[in-house]
Amino acid sequence: MADGGRSGAHPVTGLPDRARIAWIAETGFPVHGTPVLADDTLLAGDSIGRVHAFDAATGERRWRSPDEDHTPGPGYDVFTTAVDVWRDQVVVGVCDGTGYFDGLADAGYDGEELDDGEVGILDLRSGALLRKVGRGGYPAVVGDTLLLIGLNSGVRALSLPDLTPLWWNKKAEGCVQTAPATGPDGLLCLSCGWEGNRTHGGILALDLRTGKRRFRYSPQEESYGDNPPHATVAEGLIWKPVHRSTDQIVGLDPLTRKPRWRHRVRPGSPSGSVAVADGRVYFATHGDEPAVHAVDIETREEVWTRPLPAAGVGTPVFAEGVVYTATSKGTVLALDAATGEPRWSLDTGLDIDVKEPNDEALYEETASAVLPTDGTLYVRTATGVVALR
Template sequence: MTDGRSGAYSVSGLPDGAEIAWVADLGYPVHALPVLTRDTLLVGDSLGRVHAFDAATGEQRWRFPDHDYDLNAHDESYKTVVTVWRDEVVVGVCGEFDYFDTFADAGYDDDEESEADEFEDDDEEEVDDLIDEQISFLDLRSGRLLRTAPRDWYPSVVGDRLVLISLNGGVRAVTLPDLTPLWSNRKASGRVQTSPAAGPDGLIYLSGGREANRTHGGLVALDLRTGRTRFAYEPEEEVFAETGPPHAVVAEGLVWKPVLRDEEDERPEHPGEIVGLDPLTGEKRWSHLVKGRPDGSVAVADGVVCFVVSGGEDGVHAVDIETRGTLWTRKLPGAGVGTPVLAAGVLYMATGKGTVLAFDAATGEQRWALDLGEYIDDRELDHEALYDEIPPAVLPADGMLYVRTGTGVVALRQRS
């Protein structure tokens, strides 16, 4: 279930050291953060497959589709992102954006709110052809396909509603489990490429992506009940030159967003920026400037906001929210990848070369570092992809960490 996406987890993690517990070599990169539900770890790979593992042992419980592809026949890379509603696994497989199909499927007029169209019957489509970018609903226990929904929409679960995102089709919502249309918002089209964060007053916040005409960027707040736009935040001269969009975060009474500006623009008035917005009005309440480019989104907990910067003040930064002063900065042994996460007073971060690091969130002291022997692939899709946010690379759990890699997933446990 989507929540405030603060990057803070109420789990123990691995504060005192780590070793490899098990490795799942899928043969293809994992671009999206795995999902842990009860004792099952769900992983989507870049070929459009979903794998379910015993979270403790790594034993594979099922795979969908349950047949072997000719892996050498596929050179496209997909983001297969998994979310869970009760005992159903909702899967979105997103590749390059199809401009004409998206508008044809949307069928909306130019009003800000229009009635959502009914789902088309997909029964005649090939059940196992996930490369067609359909939304699939699977049984959590068996991986059996329950039903499908139309292609060219990216799914995200918020409570008992399924929020569907399309780059140029806007945002719409349907009920779960019956998929009854609730609303659509076409005004959010042409900008959204990230999953929402849920906030107060029934609002959801979606951070924009990037494209050549610069109609992306910023952040839009929608009413989950009606689909109406509450506000749009559009920071000046925001660009996404060589990175996917960061997702919005709701924590500590604010909506957080990194603002990215042209990395070739060396004017001091145009640095990177971390902003905190009023969750009801979008007014900027908090700001911290950085030299360089914020990579990924932020993690916020216990009065501290943490983020990674490259191309300037490289490394992990922790900033006190009340004073807006930097608490600590630590260099990384390579380019950081993904968004940092927090658990039990420890910040976890990874590098593209596959080193996982743990820092004391209060002091920045390095607790441990472990080389996985696997790189972490964070190449974004085409800049007009349906979905292209950069997620964390590390998922903390009680007594475990799960790390997405360029070939699958690596599970870590407490060092013996």
């Protein structure tokens, strides 16, 4: 994870002035996770459990794992295919437990152990499977530590590259299947799903070094419904939208564990999480009038609001004074972070798929659609990835 705090602020140039479609890479099925850039390779996981590697400059396919064509029937199970990178290795988590990496079930793991999916490590250059990781979970790389966030089996930490177990917090259940945010002094912030009589939303803070619980923040009467957002650590606070009757965004003090900052969202409700940069909080809202908003952290006043032509997808991102977002209809927008005025917008002609609401969506985030880099934006779509330059 390059942005450990998940602030949404990327130290790259992006595309501040104009954009055109440079290439389109097909996966055949929706890409639900934000693409990952590893050196000159772009990685994307599709909704049937495959990982695709493309040349980041040209969009040419380098490999696909597993390298087989598969056409599931109507109503097929939609996978959460999570991808992260450590050096020259690709960590892949397929969160559905279906035997994606051959041999796990044969090795004696029972159904409960496979509940949290399966994790494998691939070679970045070839896509070859290097090894399998016992049990599963949503993978996230933090330095030389591999975190596996299980819905039912808690959170585990393994050292890289040898996968030596470091700790296992079995009580950390019900966490959202998304990368956590990290902060000073080993702070590890996980977002919790909301499900009646089981999990109650909020934030679970662990110690990255030991796995021990530091605190849990659970707003009263919180109810996300589907696709809860990740936590963000930035500007000395822990940020998170709180979906309840007041629809607030809160900033928690990591020492007092209480909200030190609040902003009531109107109109609409927060969609995704927040990006925090240059003393402002940026977020999208959904409802009858979808929009992107900017709020000044010091004054807590809304600086600008920019309507969107359709529902926004995931959390906006920030790079060098520009806020980028995309809509479900495939329009990508670049907004001036200071004023909210459009720098440019481009209709890719490609829809961006959002998972249909279901029981699993209680623990799955809608990922950001846009990955900004130096001179290129990569945008996930319902059929692959499009690169803008």
